[in-house]
Amino acid sequence: MLSFAVTLLDPGTDARACELVTPHGTVRTPAFMPVGTAGTVKGIAAWELDRLAPEMVLANTYHLLLRPGEERIERLGGLHKLMAWPGPILTDSGGYQVFSLAARRQVDDDGVTFHSHIDGSEYRLTPEAVVSSQARFGVDVAMQLDECVASTSSSAEVATAMRRSAVWATRTLAEARRIRERATWGGGLFAIQQGGLDPGLRAESTERLGSAPFDGFAIGGLAVGESRQDLHGAVAASAPLLPAERPRYLMGVGYPEDLLHAVACGVDLFDCVLPTRSARTGKVFTSRGELVIKHARFADDAGPLDPACVCPTCQRYSRAALRHLFISREATSVVLLTVHNLTYFLNLMRGAREAIMAGRYSRFRAATEAARLNGADESAPTGRGDS
Amino acid sequence: MLSFAVTLLDPGTDARACELVTPHGTVRTPAFMPVGTAGTVKGIAAWELDRLAPEMVLANTYHLLLRPGEERIERLGGLHKLMAWPGPILTDSGGYQVFSLAARRQVDDDGVTFHSHIDGSEYRLTPEAVVSSQARFGVDVAMQLDECVASTSSSAEVATAMRRSAVWATRTLAEARRIRERATWGGGLFAIQQGGLDPGLRAESTERLGSAPFDGFAIGGLAVGESRQDLHGAVAASAPLLPAERPRYLMGVGYPEDLLHAVACGVDLFDCVLPTRSARTGKVFTSRGELVIKHARFADDAGPLDPACVCPTCQRYSRAALRHLFISREATSVVLLTVHNLTYFLNLMRGAREAIMAGRYSRFRAATEAARLNGADESAPTGRGDS
Numbered sequence: 001m002l003s004f005a006v007t008l009l010d011p012g013t014d015a016r017a018c019e020l021v022t023p024h025g026t027v028r029t030p031a032f033m034p035v036g037t038a039g040t041v042k043g044i045a046a047w048e049l050d051r052l053a054p055e056m057v058l059a060n061t062y063h064l065l066l067r068p069g070e071e072r073i074e075r076l077g078g079l080h081k082l083m084a085w086p087g088p089i090l091t092d093s094g095g096y097q098v099f100s101l102a103a104r105r106q107v108d109d110d111g112v113t114f115h116s117h118i119d120g121s122e123y124r125l126t127p128e129a130v131v132s133s134q135a136r137f138g139v140d141v142a143m144q145l146d147e148c149v150a151s152t153s154s155s156a157e158v159a160t161a162m163r164r165s166a167v168w169a170t171r172t173l174a175e176a177r178r179i180r181e182r183a184t185w186g187g188g189l190f191a192i193q194q195g196g197l198d199p200g201l202r203a204e205s206t207e208r209l210g211s212a213p214f215d216g217f218a219i220g221g222l223a224v225g226e227s228r229q230d231l232h233g234a235v236a237a238s239a240p241l242l243p244a245e246r247p248r249y250l251m252g253v254g255y256p257e258d259l260l261h262a263v264a265c266g267v268d269l270f271d272c273v274l275p276t277r278s279a280r281t282g283k284v285f286t287s288r289g290e291l292v293i294k295h296a297r298f299a300d301d302a303g304p305l306d307p308a309c310v311c312p313t314c315q316r317y318s319r320a321a322l323r324h325l326f327i328s329r330e331a332t333s334v335v336l337l338t339v340h341n342l343t344y345f346l347n348l349m350r351g352a353r354e355a356i357m358a359g360r361y362s363r364f365r366a367a368t369e370a371a372r373l374n375g376a377d378e379s380a381p382t383g384r385g386d387s
Numbered sequence: 388m389l390s391f392a393v394t395l396l397d398p399g400t401d402a403r404a405c406e407l408v409t410p411h412g413t414v415r416t417p418a419f420m421p422v423g424t425a426g427t428v429k430g431i432a433a434w435e436l437d438r439l440a441p442e443m444v445l446a447n448t449y450h451l452l453l454r455p456g457e458e459r460i461e462r463l464g465g466l467h468k469l470m471a472w473p474g475p476i477l478t479d480s481g482g483y484q485v486f487s488l489a490a491r492r493q494v495d496d497d498g499v500t501f502h503s504h505i506d507g508s509e510y511r512l513t514p515e516a517v518v519s520s521q522a523r524f525g526v527d528v529a530m531q532l533d534e535c536v537a538s539t540s541s542s543a544e545v546a547t548a549m550r551r552s553a554v555w556a557t558r559t560l561a562e563a564r565r566i567r568e569r570a571t572w573g574g575g576l577f578a579i580q581q582g583g584l585d586p587g588l589r590a591e592s593t594e595r596l597g598s599a600p601f602d603g604f605a606i607g608g609l610a611v612g613e614s615r616q617d618l619h620g621a622v623a624a625s626a627p628l629l630p631a632e633r634p635r636y637l638m639g640v641g642y643p644e645d646l647l648h649a650v651a652c653g654v655d656l657f658d659c660v661l662p663t664r665s666a667r668t669g670k671v672f673t674s675r676g677e678l679v680i681k682h683a684r685f686a687d688d689a690g691p692l693d694p695a696c697v698c699p700t701c702q703r704y705s706r707a708a709l710r711h712l713f714i715s716r717e718a719t720s721v722v723l724l725t726v727h728n729l730t731y732f733l734n735l736m737r738g739a740r741e742a743i744m745a746g747r748y749s750r751f752r753a754a755t756e757a758a759r760l761n762g763a764d765e766s767a768p769t770g771r772g773d774s
Contacts, residue, residue: 039711043718045435045726046703068686068711076689076707084703299455302463316433316471320463324426324455331430331721339432 046084062097078138166208188215275341288375433471449484465525553595575602662728675762
């Protein structure tokens with residue numbers, strides 16, 4: 001079991017500053033988790049990650065089961081050893097990846113069978129197997145197996161998947177208890193609320209999960225193609241349903257404005273590929289909005305990506321140099337832009353936490369959003385890109 | 388003009404420890420220069436390069452002329468700014484790349500015309516233009532334009548190219564003087580000895596160059612496909628011909644054993660893509676020989692790449708983790724293996740310098756080569772690779 005405490009509630013919103021104590025350290029929230037899918041944050045050496053100092057990082061059970069496999073990870077001393085990262089790790093259960101990446105997928109009430117996107121070999125995930133895998137990885141937070149459906153699914157399909165996921169949550173919890181009784185694992189287990197954009201289904205999902213002693217609750221099934229308005233509406237409706245005395249984790253979200261909105265709704269934890277994946281396509285997050293580094297307008301720009309940023313990329317490299325390295329397809333460009341983008345997201349959540357602790361979260365959010373909106377005019381893409 | 392001093396001569400060989408003072412710092416030799424072709428050592432952020440602390444780094448005039456171009460580099464404050472590297476930089480003249488990379492190449496006595504391998508646009512290099520470009524980059528050491536010929540060329544072709552290169556060297560030196568009189572550049576100029584594997588042509592080349600006040604001399608036209616025996620023979624014959632009171636630079640070489648041999652012949656400076664390019668193909672240099680990280684035998688190997696290595700990759704990552712990241716094609720793998728391989732080459736030359744200063748270079752060389760040869764049995768590829 002993890003220990004969790006709400007440190008301070010913002011007076012004007014539902015935002016809160018909390019501490020989640022895990023076997024590998026304390027996670028101060030609100031917090032953004034960089035994504036290290038296959039056992040590394042892409043392009044980031046462990047000592048670089050130390051300096052970025054995220055509260056917790058995320059890895060994917062799906063990818064790690066396929067390669068290098070759970071037996072191997074356990075034999076090598078666990079996922080922390082593999083990643084060379086001594087801090088807290090949360091693993092997604094694989095549910096989302098099975099439904100988005102895997103081939104020839106067959107779901108039944110007991111679990112899901114699929115074929116690897118790497119080599120086609122067959123795998124079977126059950127609620128019990130998935131928590132067992134995560135326990136063998138030695139993670140700090142395991143996620144239950146859930147059934148994810150497309151954003152275009154009918155209400156009946158969403159409801160069926162939600163109810164099945166709730167049954168799986170209960171089975172996962174029972175298995176987690178059995179594992180803990182053998183005292184081989186000290187991590188926590190989070191359940192996942194489903195129900196799409198339907199507040200009634202979200203409420204039913206929460207009721208089905210809410211009375212069981214999970215260590216935390218996630219909001220799943222969002223950021224799958226819905227509009228920003230729908231996303232914000234669903235978060236605003238879903239977050240307050242979850243128990244206030246447990247951490248709340250919004251999965252796979254999102255843009256800075258989405259995080260700031262969700263924090264105001266009482267969400268504590270986030271993960272998203274946006275800062276890392278965007279770095280690889282040359283999209284940069286700044287205090288004055290996004291910019292696309294390959295654009296010709298940056299070719300002679302001697303300034304840093306973000307004058308307000310303290311990351312080493314902004315201390316050392318000009319926009320012109322970063323554009324040159326990006327269009328030259330240099331691997332260094334991935335490293336430099338990833339360090340910058342992660343710094344932006346991590347500091348955004350650090351700033352949110354400080355603001356909550358100072359009782360001024362609404363002002364922090366408004367100022368952050370205004371600067372991004374005003375700055376966007378000058379730093380947004382102009383369409384004059386040369387490649 | 389650069390200042391150069393021989394600090395100590397090894398009593399048993401021609402090895403020497405020297406200091407070359409440049410506008411951006413002192414280069415203590417023997418020294419290995421990491422290759423930063425297009426303005427970055429591939430995968431290595433500037434702050435990572437700071438920690439690796441090479442004495443000098445190499446960049447390629449050819450690549451930089453094509454992209455981002457000399458006007459842009461000068462406008463942005465020079466190559467040191469572009470690379471975010473405050474230490475000494477040497478640029479190759481582009482001669483070798485024109486002859487190995489460029490399309491539709493036409494050489495005449497005045498220079499060479501070619502088409503960019505990136506976009507096909509036409510460029511013209513002359514001896515004068517090339518040193519002017521390097522001066523605009525603001526490099527610490529510029530190389531003369533030379534004509535490089537294939538290793539399969541006839542003796543007559545090698546002789547013609549050598550004589551043309553010598554004329555170009557004289558023209559380059561005259562242009563460098565004109566540039567320095569305008570006081571816009573404080574870097575030095577190295578001439579390049581050519582002549583293939585023929586000691587007579589090497590001697591003629593040196594005579595043609597030797598009386599002019601170059602700041603250093605390079606041995607060019609080697610490591611282009613000849614056997615190790617031929618390479619070592621040519622270095623042993625060529626190095627002593629070059630003036631002892633100037634730095635000697637062996638271009639594009641090579642394996643650790645080639646460096647150790649050349650140091651014993653009195654060579655001071657080296658550059659090679661071997662440590663960086665090998666990192667991208669999973670080949671690792673260690674004190675006990677080379678290993679290929681993708682091989683299945685490393686899948687459960689919890690040890691470091693090289694137990695004798697102090698680099699952060701060896702301090703944090705197991706061979707098993709590095710194999711997993713490499714076969715998963717993670718960009719992090721490039722970073723980690725490059726940091727390790729560069730550490731190996733840089734420390735090899737640091738060790739050579741220390742040994743020379745202690746008067747025990749021959750023993751250092753013998754012990755280093757013996758450990759690599761003996762260790763190779765256990766760490767060399769077994770052919771049981773799985774990918």
